[in-house]
Amino acid sequence: MSEMTSRPDPRNEHEGLVPGEQGIGRMLSGQAAVVDSTVAAGLEIKARSQWAYARKRFIRHRLAMASLIVLTFVFGVGIFANIIAPYSYQAFDLTNILHAPTTVGHHYFGTDDIGRDYFSGCIYGIRTSLEVGVFVAFLATIFGLLVGAVAGYFGGWIDNLLMRITDLVLTLPALAILLVVAALLGQGSQWRVSFILAGFFWTGLARIVRGLFLSLREKEYVEAAKACGSGNMRIMFRHILPNTLGPIIVNGTLAVATAILTEAALSFLGFGIKATTPSLGKLVASGQANPTDWWLTVFPGLIIVTIVLCINFIGDGLRDALDPTQRRLRA
């Protein structure tokens, strides 16, 4: 029994390497309690999966958990915008323009230059940002994953070709090309803007996944799978992919934040989402037109900062939880 508790699960070896970790002792004492109770009940020790350990590590990351709660709240407000918002984002009231924030008439964030309620505008803006962020991250992850997996697994000329294309996209001045493409297509729905953004966002993940596949394809279990007659597809997606999920999830999370920032910048410059869809970037832009009315700039900006800050902290927590061997260097 004592031997059992003093020896950590071999899959959990890297536990002690996590920066800022309370140390292996605490982890083990927690485990000991579990073991005691199960042994007392006369049961076998239940093996915990990788994911269970990752979840434990994430929950212990206080900043990440706090951010998750704040972010859930903010996105919840965005999702239920039509229930929560006191006004429609388009309803205007020309008798009540550029009113400073007040609780009278629920104009908590004031009103804009044609008397629209700014609080409602911001809430609907959160919804748009959420849609863009998640959709871009999803598209970019799928595409980056496919490119990286194929390049890393097959190597040779395929790898060379795909990586040169990736380099090429990285050399393009991204913001300028985004503006050109947006000018070419005109302002569009949040979905179309997402597709355009995703076209630039897959490169980082493709490089990471390629690197992981390059090293993992030499592993014994891949050789074993080959010996068993598994096809390339099966090896790539059943055997190698599950071992690369940690970095992919971390990268996907951080991509949500970058996408929200980039969409806001495009909309701010007037090249992003069409005028009828509310967007936090456009709301900030309306602050530029009325520089003495501070609430127009401050509130939507603060919401963007809150969202991005929370996502970055969650990304940090996920990295510590899923990918403990990798030190975090923010780029």
Add this chain to the structure above:
Amino acid sequence: MLTYIIRRVLYSIPVLIVSSFLSFTFVSLAGNPLGQLRIVPNISQNTLNNLSHQYHLDKPIPIRYMYWVEDVFTHKLGNSLQTLQPIWPDITRTLGHTLQVVMTAEILALILGILVGIFSATRQYSFFDYFFTSFSFLGFAMPVFWVALLLQIAFTDIYLHWHVRIFYASGLNSVPGGSAWSIDRLQHIALPVLTLMIISFALYSRFMRASMLDVLNTDYVRTARAKGLPEWRVIMGHVFRNALIPIITVAALNIGAVFGGAIITETIFTLDGIGFYFVNRLGAGDVYAVMAYLVVTSVIIVLFNLIADILYGFLDPRIRYE
């Protein structure tokens, strides 16, 4: 080393060709240079066709690309098809302004970031460290345009309330054509510089801190301490110098990125830089001017990537190029 540099330079040529062709395709599809003329009532369809033919606009895009490349090399980026003026003087003028702003911001951010990084790492988990860690996380999360707008609003309001002119919120000089390093110019570029600086500073201080902590844990630092060197000599002689290597690379890459991202800052402060020029010309559908911007920016990004690679090998003798 020299062969490596030559190979890298040769390698960036096809990258630039392909990327400029891609850009050219997008830009040509996005804007019709004769679009503005079409609105003028007394221009006949015949004249338009002739103009089209004269500027090869009736040809397919690959052919037009070849004509454009010829123009780039023989006529210094060619003439604008809208104003019919040469593009080169505009580019050099605006590029000069952008370089002044970007380089000032980056040098200041680098100096401050390195200093703060050193102190944060040597006093890890102190109040100072926590303060600047929070600041840099905030710096990563703040949209550039928001920072710029807040600064602009703050200094506009200061002027409106107290009639004190600390910094100007737009433009380059009070009188057009003023000197590039006068007090007046510095008052004008201070806010754009501050905007770019805040964002870059967050990155550099964070990287420097992480890099210092990495080196502090190495064996040779322990050796230096064990042989009785004073702490400041350990930090400055052994840790600082080695911790600089990754920062220099990050800075070189970041300057290229900031240069491209300066579009937003310049637009907000209506600063006569190359990014603002680009946004204006893009709005007007001026294909060649937009292309000129894209080419210049691509070259600068490729150049800084190259500098990053070369510096990395130069500063760290452990890196070998085959």
